[in-house]
Amino acid sequence: MATISESNPSTPDGTGQDDQLPAGEIFDLLSNQRRRYVIHYCKREDEPVPIGDLAEHVAAWELEKDVAEVTSAERKRVYTSLQQSHLPTLERADVIAFDDRTIELTDEAAELDVYLDIVPGDSVPWGTYYLGLAAVGSVVMAGLWLEVIPTETVPELGWATLVVGLFAASAVVHVVQNRRMRLGEMERPP
Template structure:
């Protein structure tokens, strides 16, 4: 599995052909390029016009509906995509960009890979801190029972075991769902960084 660290989270590609850490950092370090991959993943190999891609990227970037975008917002994104982002993504093998026709599509390699962006928004707690807290709580309960302290002795060891197993199972299912659905580019209508609310 390839992984690359970013300042506000982690990006990685899982499954399919590997992209190098440098390629992942280079391409996924920019929000417009992440939005581009997200949209192209949703289109499942279709050729998309740069104009259509521009509308969606600008919409997500400005947190507004496509119909409400100004000419200037569209122009700024379109120029940046055409002149910089799309050629760079093409050079690194993530997309096929036909500047003459004004179309773009994911390469087979990028279409087969899953890209995850760990983006914390609002009151989200990182999974590592969540599991640390859960472990500390379960450890405190175990120590309290072992030391014979009230109220920990009110619960039998089997009940503690069922509680810990249930907590870990629910947490693991939630973590899997969060990784596979919320943080995977192309999995939802909007990219991970854009608030669905």
């Protein structure tokens, strides 16, 4: 059974092989939209899913249609691709358990969440946001140290509380947005 890791360290027996996927293989695995759709659908259903239902939903998402509007040819094209390529790839990575009829996520699939941090195209990456927030906090703290910022109306502790409060509020928004944008959390995949 493969587990997911940042690297692929040597095992104690000296073979240099273990059962962990390196990050590069994980990114390759997740680079395909159909495979991400499979993970999304399986997470959303949270039980074994029939391959036919999976194929219908993946086709609908790819074609931006309702499931009822997907033609049998569109469904069959996705079904064939899933069965011959994508599901075996996910199964070899031990992300899903797959037989001829049903697919279900394995426990190892939960470890993919850290690699699936989805940032909407119209938002600022959180790293950049926190860097800017740290810069603002540093300017405020420097202003207090240099006595440039007046402390008569707002004491130093008030300014420090404001900076910490901004970081805390930002962290709460960050966590809520990340949970909302995860695969399997919404009707349609992000």
